[in-house]
């Protein structure tokens with residue numbers, strides 16, 4: 383299939399399942415925000431829900447070995463670079479940056495998130511005092527850094543938070559500031575499997591903030607064809623290497 387540059391309006395309307403998504407797949411999406419995305423939740427209860435989701439993410443990442451798997455993916459991309467500069471976008475709890483600092487003796491990490499409360503928590507943690515880490519607030523759709531400043535930018539389990547126009551911006555910005563943009567995100571399963579996954583999760587969504595955000599994440603995840611269309615819209619010069627899993631996270635390596 384050829385992925386052509388699409389108009390801004392086409393991209394804004396593109397289903398999460400991609401330009402050629404089936405009718406059922408088009409129904410399996412939502413504009414509803416996750417707790418993690420709610421700016422208006424500045425009250426104590428809203429902040430507590432966000433913290434609960436981030437703590438659950440950190441715990442599951444460690445327990446199921448995903449943090450280590452993601453760190454290996456990053457280090458594989460950096461194998462030829464002696465003292466790499468790495469940007470983590472959407473770092474949340476910072477677990478991936480911590481693992482990279484632990485495993486790579488000279489890597490410099492810029493650890494960022496768009497959420498000011500998460501950035502404050504990261505800065506107050508061990509990462510804020512680490513000699514090879516800098517903690518900053520950054521928006522993946524408008525990155526405050528010069529061209530090619532980083533060897534690699536990684537955006538883990540966060541891309542689905544972006545609307546299609548924002549996601550295209552993140553492709554453009556990530557490949558502008560870094561030589562390699564590594565996106566790791568939830569897979570979008572085929573519709574029957576997707577429905578089964580949602581049916582298992584839905585009863586718990588009103589009770590457990592992590593599951594609530596998980597259901598919305600699943601509905602907002604992008605398919606491989608959507609990811610290719612977004613990259614092509616951002617810049618036809620962006621080359622995308624896509625490794626998609628059925629249930630395991632999908633991996634996108636993007637370069638210009």
Ligand SMILES: C[S@@+](CC[C@H](N)C(=O)[O-])C[C@H]1O[C@@H](n2cnc3c(N)ncnc32)[C@H](O)[C@@H]1O
Pocket residue numbers: 418439440443471472473474475476478494495496497500520521522523537538539540543544
């Ligand atoms: C589900 S959490 C993932 C946290 C962590 N990367 C992980 O793998 O567990 C998504 C994170 O993306 C962040 N995020 C959402 N929109 C963003 C944007 N435009 N730029 C940067 N980060 C963003 C959220 O604040 C949140 O911390």
